[in-house]
Amino acid sequence: MCSASLGINVVLITGGSSGLGEALARQFYNAGCRVILASRRLDELNRVRSNIMKNSKLVPFQNVYPPVVLKLDLADLQNVPSFADEAWKIYHRIDILVNNAGISYRGEVMTTNLEIDLKLMIVNYIGHTALTKCLLSAMVEQGNGHIVVISSVQGKLGIPFRSAYSASKHALEGFFDTLRAEVADYNVKVTVVSPGYIRTNLSVNALTGDGRVYGLTDPTTANGMSPNYAASEILESVAAEDEEVVIAGFGAKTAILLRALWPSMYFKIMNSRARRGRPNLLNKAKEQ
Known part of the structure; x- marks a missing residue:
């Protein structure tokens, strides 16, 4: 593959206009x-393409292919097949597909419109499965391919006031864990990445239960890892062809382990978190 093993592979990155997607592109x-x-x-x-070209660490002519947008x-969903065809025809191959695009959510289950659950499921899960299915046969025919899925720690843990987001990420991980096994004999790799909090605008652009934009940066997001750090870790995982990687701190990794080994304790902790978080969520909703 590029760097030591990623070579001149063609990489398609969704959600490449900001945040982690922009860092991955770089x-x-x-x-x-x-x-x-x-x-x-x-x-x-x-803008991302211009910045990448302007700030590239490569010597002139080392990479003579400017990013394509x-x-x-x-x-x-109806236009995903035509997009996949357009992307494929640029270089007549896609070696690495990075399913990164997504939207987040803040709200309570009882007061969240079903349309919000549906929108997050389409964008965060079904859209990526649709794009993957459009490119999968061609990857099999070319004899190799690598599908990278940007999930979340919340794809392994359900936490209060993130139901729609967590559900979409759980679905994403379930689908691509299954796909990994089905395409193993075709030399198509699948890497599922579960990051913790990253300093991006994900929470600012999150949807609330009634469809409004959340518009705030959560403290957990503000104190999260940098997009560049996360992107660097992901690049290494892709080069190593890791099947799964959790990029998060000790607390998140401990919570994942606790959920598996001592679920009753994990549920008590989440109950307490919901009690503490509900007043803050209601106050923020009133301010909007």
Whole structure:
């Protein structure tokens, strides 16, 4: 693959217009890959492309393929096949697909409109499975491929006031864990990445139960890891062809272990977290 083992692979990254997607684009490009960036916001994609070219650590002509930008709205499932075809025709192959795009959520189950659950499930789960299915047969035919899925620690843990987000990430991990086994004999790899909190605008852009934008940076997000650090760890995991990686602190990893080994204690801790968090959530909703 690029860097020591990623070579000149073609990498398609969804959600490449900001945050972790932007950092991943920079990492893969500097590792020598041919990068295709996809997002709903073409203006931001062009900004990312310009910054990558301007700040590249590569010597001139080391990577002569500027990042390509394409518009993609994963909520528009009907147009995913035509997007996949357009992306494939650029280099007539996709070696690494990074399913990174997504939206977050803040709210209580009882007061959340079903349309919000559906939207998160489409964007965070079904959209990525649709895109993967569009490219999978071609990867099998070319004899190799690598599908990278950006999930979340919340794809392993259900925490209060994140029901729609956590559910979509649980579904994502279940699907791609299954896919990994089914394509193992075709030399197609699957890496599921579960990061903890990252300093991005994910919480600012999160949806609330009634569809409004949350508009705030949570303290956990503000104190999270940098996107560049997360992207660097992901690049190493892809190069090593890891099947699964959790990029998080001791607390999150302990919680995952506790959920598996002592679930009753984990549930008590989450009950307490819900009691503490509900007043804050209600106050923020009133302020909007």
